[in-house]
Amino acid sequence: MRALGVGLIGTGYMGKCHALAWNAVAPVFGDVRRPKLAMLCEVDEALAAQRAGEFGFAESTADWKALIAHPEVDVVSITTPNAFHAQMAIAALKAGKHVWCEKPMATSLADAEAMLVAAKAAGTVAALGYNYIQNPAIRLAQRLIADGTIGPVNHVRVEMDEDFMADAGALFSWKSEAASGHGALDDFGVHAFSLIKVLIGEVEAVMADMARPYAERPLAAGGTRAVETHDIATLLLRLSSGASGLVALNRSAWGRKGRIALQVFGAKGTIAYDQERMNEIELYTADGDSDVQGFRRILTAPAHAPYDRFIPAPGHGLGFNELKIIECRELLRAIAGEPAHLLDFEAGLRIERTVDAAARSFREGRWTTI
Template sequence: MGDIRVGMIGYKFMGKAHTQAYKNTNFYFNPKTPFQLKAICGRNEKNVKSAAHTYGWESYETDWQSVIDRDDIDLIDIGTPSNTHKDIAIKAANAGKHVLTEKPMALNVRDAKEMLKAVTDSGVQHMVSFTYRRVPAISLAKRIISEGRIGKVYHIRANYLQDWLADPQSPFAWRLDKNVAGSGAHGDLNAHIIDLTRYLVGEFDEVVGMSETFVKERPVEEDSTNGKNTNNNVSLRDVTVDDATLFLARLDNGALGSFEATRYATGRKNNEYIEINGSMGSIVFNFERMNELQFFSKEDEHHLQGYRNILVTEPESHEYMNAWWPPGHLIGYEHAFTHQASDLARAITQQQPVYPNFEDGLRCQQVLEAVDNSIKSRTWEKVEKTNF
């Protein structure tokens, strides 16, 4: 086949990250079928036209259906708010386009099932952008666990901490509207550590959770049609999602887990932390030190036991690093997107499955929804298991 011709829906934060990933894949990974940046799409013509010029896209559209309808598009990349994922993905699959979507995959389990059915029935490649799986330190953690080096897993504790809403005067954003985002910190942040838990340890059995919305209203622009006037002429809008969600879990393999996602951890900018304890050892990962993995092994001689800090930058030993720099030269946030794009290109070329796919997205959605159900029922809830 020729180049993989991309149509990207959405052009802001994730659009920028995905664009760079396609370019870096072509440059550093030299795929047999390189990406071709055909069309970028957004509702604001002035802004999307500027993005197309700045990012190097061949053309732009203001209607996502127009992108799907084009004969010169092979892959639809969805980087829009969560409430649009379902319609775009299903229409793309029905048109025979491969689909990459940002997380969370959908607003709810029902929509995720419809999306999975659409891509399965059409036979297209499908992928969910859980990019942290492709951090080389996480790949090493997977290898360590798979080789049995930490033994039977007893515990996983994970948190994802940010502080961008800790100021009560921070303005309203689409991520605070349940109808658009689906949920707050839960779907945005817990989705990542749920996926990493499934990837590293196993499936979820049951969960119990709690959540809180600390600031119930946020200021918006005075001309917003959705705001409401107050005495001091400041327009406010109701926050309809969680600011923080915590939950406990039992996994199918008997391990216990604790999970926390919040946007109110003052001083934490993007602190994603995972610790896994087993009968023979432990591993610790913190995304703010993403090139490092901590590993403890009981098999070390007793007088030498302790957490070792592994710098995961060896080209011959650590996944993906062959494409980058000499040992000790660090990579960053954007590189995981490149690794994702590289794997997707290979899957499309070789017509082989790629992970995490829409089934993984659905399974994550089932955990998210079970936690939501638990918060409502104030009791433990089983995670739905769907046979595919």
């Protein structure tokens, strides 16, 4: 059987991240056949050729449809701007290819729904790039919750904060246009929901507020323009399990660079985590002598699969890019028909619906069910 053929569309932030993963998945895991990097697509043809050389792809193109049609391409990595996800994913699925699409699924609920329809029709693998769920630390949290270590979860809090929109003096950009979405709610919210999903389960109802730290932003040509998105969103959640939840999102949070802070409270203990320290998890359990109880800082280690595939020594640390390598391994598992730890288009659509319900709850000032 020939090696799995890979087509990659996009060579930016996430494009490079996919490329690194496709190069590393076989050396890291050792239990998969080294895929064939068949074709790379980038809008600029010269850049496509250059990146193909760097990334190790055999061919390059500026025509994404050609990539999808390429007979050696079995799986398509889609890392283009969100607005292109739907058409590319649907085309690839229609061509019978597997699809690995960056999150969020699409820029409209209708597009996301169409993507799911296409995925169901194709019967191939259609997975989303929710990489944070791949962290061995998060998987440890997932296991500790699943095995009852902290008891039934009754409350969860997720904060996601960065500061790329924090500078009031920064020029008005597309991130402040309504066309880009709601703002922090979709930009960050989808990550929060992906983590809640794998750790605890489904969100049933939501009540959101949104805010604009800066009403307007300067234009390059002088003057200002009113900001149309909301860089801050806060959400109250009720989960199907009965747990209560809270999500706080802020992309104008000075000093926060990649914070995704989780707190999961259970009847027997608590788990805390911060993506800025992604190789640690904090666990408190109400076991044993009460005078020596405390939050324990667990460093990820070979005991926390698949950390062991990267490094045989504990506490040495994985990086953000390496989560995508793990995700890639899961994708290969799914393609091989094995159970995989991935969010597919069905799970992704549920996340998009949660975002949509949150936006409605804000407009209408009342709880909204998903």
